[in-house]
Amino acid sequence: MLGVCYYPEHWPQEWWASDAQRMRALGLTYVRIGEFAWSRLEPEPGLYAFEWFDQAIETLAAAGLKIVIGTPTATPPKWLVDLFPEILPVDPVTGRVRGFGSRRHYDFSSADFRREALRITTALADRYGRHPGIVGWQTDNELCCHDTALSASPAARTGFQAWCRARYGTIGALNAAWGNVFWSMEYRSFDEIELPVGAVTETSPSHRLAFRRYASSAVTGFHDAMVAAIRARAPGHFVTHNFIPMHETGVDNHALAAPLDFASYDNYPLGRTDLLMADRPAAEFLPVMRTGHPDMGAFFFDQTRGLSRQPFWVMEQQPGPVNWANHNPRPAPGMVRLWSLEAFAHGAGCVSFFRWRQAPFGQEQMHAGLLRPDNSEAEAWPEIVALAREIATLDPATLPVRPARIAIMVDVEGQWLGEIERQARSYDYTSVIFAYYQAARALGLDVDFIGPSDDYIGHDIILAPGWVSPRPADVERLAASGALVVLGPRAGAKTPEFTLPDGLAPGPLRALIPLRITSVETLRPDCPGILHWNNAQFPATIWREYPEPPGPDIAVIGRYEDGAPAILRHGDVIYVGTLSDPHFLRSQLESLCAERGIVTRHLPEGLRLRRRGALCWAFNYSAAIQTAPAPAGTEFVLGGPEIPARGVAIWREET
Ligand code: GAL
Numbered sequence: 001m002l003g004v005c006y007y008p009e010h011w012p013q014e015w016w017a018s019d020a021q022r023m024r025a026l027g028l029t030y031v032r033i034g035e036f037a038w039s040r041l042e043p044e045p046g047l048y049a050f051e052w053f054d055q056a057i058e059t060l061a062a063a064g065l066k067i068v069i070g071t072p073t074a075t076p077p078k079w080l081v082d083l084f085p086e087i088l089p090v091d092p093v094t095g096r097v098r099g100f101g102s103r104r105h106y107d108f109s110s111a112d113f114r115r116e117a118l119r120i121t122t123a124l125a126d127r128y129g130r131h132p133g134i135v136g137w138q139t140d141n142e143l144c145c146h147d148t149a150l151s152a153s154p155a156a157r158t159g160f161q162a163w164c165r166a167r168y169g170t171i172g173a174l175n176a177a178w179g180n181v182f183w184s185m186e187y188r189s190f191d192e193i194e195l196p197v198g199a200v201t202e203t204s205p206s207h208r209l210a211f212r213r214y215a216s217s218a219v220t221g222f223h224d225a226m227v228a229a230i231r232a233r234a235p236g237h238f239v240t241h242n243f244i245p246m247h248e249t250g251v252d253n254h255a256l257a258a259p260l261d262f263a264s265y266d267n268y269p270l271g272r273t274d275l276l277m278a279d280r281p282a283a284e285f286l287p288v289m290r291t292g293h294p295d296m297g298a299f300f301f302d303q304t305r306g307l308s309r310q311p312f313w314v315m316e317q318q319p320g321p322v323n324w325a326n327h328n329p330r331p332a333p334g335m336v337r338l339w340s341l342e343a344f345a346h347g348a349g350c351v352s353f354f355r356w357r358q359a360p361f362g363q364e365q366m367h368a369g370l371l372r373p374d375n376s377e378a379e380a381w382p383e384i385v386a387l388a389r390e391i392a393t394l395d396p397a398t399l400p401v402r403p404a405r406i407a408i409m410v411d412v413e414g415q416w417l418g419e420i421e422r423q424a425r426s427y428d429y430t431s432v433i434f435a436y437y438q439a440a441r442a443l444g445l446d447v448d449f450i451g452p453s454d455d456y457i458g459h460d461i462i463l464a465p466g467w468v469s470p471r472p473a474d475v476e477r478l479a480a481s482g483a484l485v486v487l488g489p490r491a492g493a494k495t496p497e498f499t500l501p502d503g504l505a506p507g508p509l510r511a512l513i514p515l516r517i518t519s520v521e522t523l524r525p526d527c528p529g530i531l532h533w534n535n536a537q538f539p540a541t542i543w544r545e546y547p548e549p550p551g552p553d554i555a556v557i558g559r560y561e562d563g564a565p566a567i568l569r570h571g572d573v574i575y576v577g578t579l580s581d582p583h584f585l586r587s588q589l590e591s592l593c594a595e596r597g598i599v600t601r602h603l604p605e606g607l608r609l610r611r612r613g614a615l616c617w618a619f620n621y622s623a624a625i626q627t628a629p630a631p632a633g634t635e636f637v638l639g640g641p642e643i644p645a646r647g648v649a650i651w652r653e654e655t
Contacts, residue, residue, distance in 0.1 A: 001344070001391050002384070003030030003068070003352030004370065005316060008056035009040045010359055016056060019356065020063035026370075026381075027388025030350055031060050032315065034124075035070025035141045036103065039077035042120060050127055061133025068240075069128055071226060073117040074141040075103045080116055087113035089151035092197040098148075102363070103141075107151045108218040109159040114225065122229045129234035136238035137230050138315060142266060143219055143241065143256065144249035150215050152197045163214040165190045177497040178206035206498040208420045209413075216252045216412070227259040240264045242315035243307065245272075245300055247430040250419070252412040254451040257307035262349070265304040266316035269297045269339055274325035287606070287623070290332035291646065294608050294621035295438050297339055301346035302437075303410060305401065306449035311349030314340075319353045319380040320368025328366070330379065334646035337383040337390075338619055341648050344391065345610040345617035347401040353384070390638060394650070399613025404446035405598050406589075407483075408436055409464035411452050417468045417494060424522030424542050427490075429466050432579065436463050439585035443593070444601035444609045444629065456481035460596040461589075465576070466490045469498075472508045479512055484592050487513070488575045489543045505545075506575070513570040515554060517577070519546040530561035531580050534591065538584035540566060545577035601629055607643070616653040618643055 004023060008016055023031060033056060034041070043049050060067055081088060081100045089098045089107040098105055106113045121139075128134050150156075168174035171187055180186045185204060187193055196203035196211050223241070230239050238261040246253045257263045269292025276293060277285045288294070304312040319336055321328040340351045358369035358378070372378050410433055418429035440447045448459065452474050456462060462483040468490055470478075478485060492506025501507030505517040521544050523529065528541035540560055547565050550556065558567025558576070568575045576588075593600045603609065606622025609629070620626045620643040628634075628641045628649045639649030 001348075001350050001396060002028045002340075002388055003032065003350055004028050005032045005352060005355045006060075007036070007355065007359070008033060008060075009037050009052070011357070013052070013055065016059040017063070020060045020065055023060075023065060023356070024063050026384055027392070028384075029066055030068055030135070030352055031065045031356075032068040032070055032138060032352060033057075033060070035072055035138060036075045038072035038075050038080075038120060041072060041124070042077065045079055045083060048123055057128070057131065057133055065133075066135040067131075067133050068136045068138055069124060069134060070138040071117075071121045071124060071140055071230075073106075073121065073139075073226070076100075076106050076113070076116070081105065084110070084112040084116070086110060086153065086155060087116070088153075089148060090153040090156070092150045092152040092195070095152060095198055098151075102146075104146050104148045106148075107153045107155055108149075108215070108222045109151065109153060109155040111155070114222055117222070118225055118229055121226050122233070125230045125233035129230070129237065134234075134237060136240060136261075137234060138264065139223060139226050139230070139239065139241045139260075141242060142244050143223060144251045145244055149219060149250045150211070152195050156215070156218075157193075157195050159218060160195060160211060160214045161190045161193050163217065164193055164210065167210070177499075178204055178210070179499060180204070205420045209416055209498045212250060212416045212420075216250070216255065219251050220255045220258075223256055224259055231259075238262065240313060240315070242266050243304060245303070245430075246410070246412055247415055250412075250416070253303075253307055254412070254453075260308060262310040262312050263304045263307035264313035264315035265300055266354070267297050267300070267314050267339060267343065268316070268318045268322055269293070269335075270318060270329060270331060271322040271325040272296055274327055274329075278326055288621070290329050291335055291606075291621045292331075292339070294606055294619070295434070295441050297342055298346055298441065298608065298610065299434060299437050301343055301348065302447055303449045305347045306410070306451070306454075311347055311397070311401070314343045314348050314351040316354035317343070317351050318368075319355075319370055319384075320378055321366070322368075323364050323366040332646050333379075334383065334644075336380040337387045338621075338646055338648055340387050341390070341617065342608075342610070342619050344394070344396040345612050345615075345619075347612065349397065353380075394615075394637065396612065399615060401612055403458045404448040405460040405596070406440050406445050406593075407448045407450045407456075407459040407462050408433055408440075409452060409462060409467055410449050411464075411467055413452075414466035414468045414490070417490070417498070418466065420498070423520075426525045426542050427522065427579075432465050435579075435582065435585055436465065436589075439582060439589050441608055442582070442586055442603055443590060444603050445589075445593070445598070446609075446611055456483065459483050460598060461486070461592050464491065467492070467509075469494045469496045470508050471496075472511070475508050475511050483572070484596060485512060485573045486576060486588075486592070487573065489545050489577050489579065491575070493517075513554065513568065513573040513575050515547045515550055515568055515570075515575060517545045518548045520544070521546075531558055531566055531578060531584065532560075533558040533567060533584065534587065536587070538580045538587075540578040540580060542579045547575070547577060603629070611653060614652055615650050618649045618651075620645060620647050620649075 357371040360373040492509035528539035531540035
């Protein structure tokens with residue numbers, strides 16, 4: 001259940017066999033290769049050079065490794081760019097072509113690129129689709145990383161116009177849907193439609209939303225074709241993709257994952273924590289600088305599991321300092337093991353390290369590997385040795401991942417809305433979701449993530465704060481779920497065309513809770529108002545909605561400082577009109593859990609829990625010893641009741 005990312009093309013062929021043997025000796029099973037090797041696989045147009053790749057595959061397979069091929073489409077070679085310069089994307093902010101010299105320099109709308117990408121993918125799948133050493137495929141690499149979802153190329157404009165024609169049918173319908181009478185933005189034909197970039201001031205939000213949707217569908221269309229080409233030629237092999245968080249790409253990960261066997265995630269907890277907490281005071285950052293935020297990895301493990309409802313993979317796991325964050329500290333001793341065990345607790349089927357050996361050349365020279373460039377073992381090595389032993393005993397593949405009783409809805413459209421229409425600089429959809437997630441984790445709860453069109457059955461509590469433009473059919477299914485539902489703020493705030501709903505927000509969600517939001521204000525986070533709830537005071541900040549005084553069947557359960565209703569409840573549905581702080585979120589969730597008989601705990605800072613199978617796994621991110629919250633006499637399968645700093649304990653839990 002462990003693997004590694006390997007680049008045979010970076011190393012002398014004489015090293016491959018000993019590398020493979022060392023991988024096996026370390027306890028690794030899987031090896032991913034090939035995802036950036038296009039210039040070596042096809043050095044001249046149409047001239048494939050597969051022999052070295054054959055050799056690499058034979059060598060790795062001979063050592064007993066199972067191979068995952070990464071298709072190389074993230075790195076179009078120079079000759080391809082020169083033959084078809086229009087495959088290059090255009091930066092939507094600067095309007096400049098994003099040229100050759102790094103990676104991801106292609107435009108999802110380019111027919112030339114789609115054809116060429118399909119050609120190399122097909123050639124690889126033809127050659128290796130029935131190879132016994134190969135078990136699976138990774139498509140491309142981190143689709144849309146480096147802000148590549150949106151391109152302002154001529155191909156994107158033509159593609160967008162065609163997409164608009166298909167969606168709206170007539171230009172009159174488009175003008176009406178987008179409200180183009182505003183500021184004389186009306187078009188006379190689809191050919192006139194511009195991309196929503198480069199205008200004097202903000203472009204229409206409906207236009208921008210349509211462009212996001214188009215771009216996301218272009219990515220999905222590109223990807224679907226690659227998956228289909230592999231599937232047709234590689235029977236019995238799995239197909240996956242290494243996702244990065246949706247808020248980093250702006251693409252609908254649920255749609256992207258649809259044709260895959262399972263989703264994979266690239267876990268860089270220190271890099272992501274550094275970026276997340278760049279503006280936080282040192283006192284807050286220091287405790288997590290070398291461990292990562294204790295909810296960071298888990299937040300995306302759970303989301304990745306939610307994409308495919310299967311054991312997901314961690315395709316890339318940080319093994320030491322990375323090279324791409326603002327600052328790149330070394331992980332605290334024990335953390336590489338901890339992060340890896342945590343992935344298994346959250347349902348991973350495999351954890352694969354990035355990368356085998358640190359590269360002494362190129363852009364990532366400062367990025368650690370399991371080995372140093374001189375072949376000596378880097379710091380994480382002994383942790384992987386221990387991990388391999390532990391995983392062999394634990395055998396997580398035999399531990400089913402049970403549905404969690406709490407689910408959070410994650411909706412790409414909510415994220416798009418939050419980015420397109422800011423209204424409050426400090427409103428951020430992902431932060432709203434993350435705040436709920438942290439509250440649940442601090443209470444020791446397991447969490448599932450669901451998409452708006454997923455199955456709602458089986459969850460006791462569904463948190464869907466920024467579900468911005470719900471489809472009536474999904475609302476009906478949610479109503480039938482029997483769950484306690486938490487909505488708002490911004491739930492139902494827009495129609496699917498990014499206009500205000502008839503009868504005001506929350507639009508179709510009025511089927512769940514009959515209220516009307518009559519006014520909205522936003523506040524600086526350092527100038528909050530007050531939220532009175534459950535005989536206590538909390539901040540009411542950033543986003544504040546004012547529902548009109550409700551009818552008799554709706555209870556006002558929270559009020560602002562002036563007595564105006566802030567939180568309303570109708571049966572099992574609660575609408576929270578504002579954002580607050582972690583104390584409020586924990587307190588609210590605790591009371592909902594009490595209603596549904598879900599046991600909560602107050603975990604100490606830095607301690608986190610997760611169940612898989614009959615086991616409860618505890619992760620100590622803190623620098624102090626923590627006591628495992630396990631009943632006396634518990635049987636531990638790893639560690640014991642005193643969990644060392646950056647340590648892990650696992651015990652059998654009565655169910
Ligand atoms: C990932 C990427 C890898 C490598 C790594 C460095 O995002 O997939 O190719 O660049 O980051 O941390």
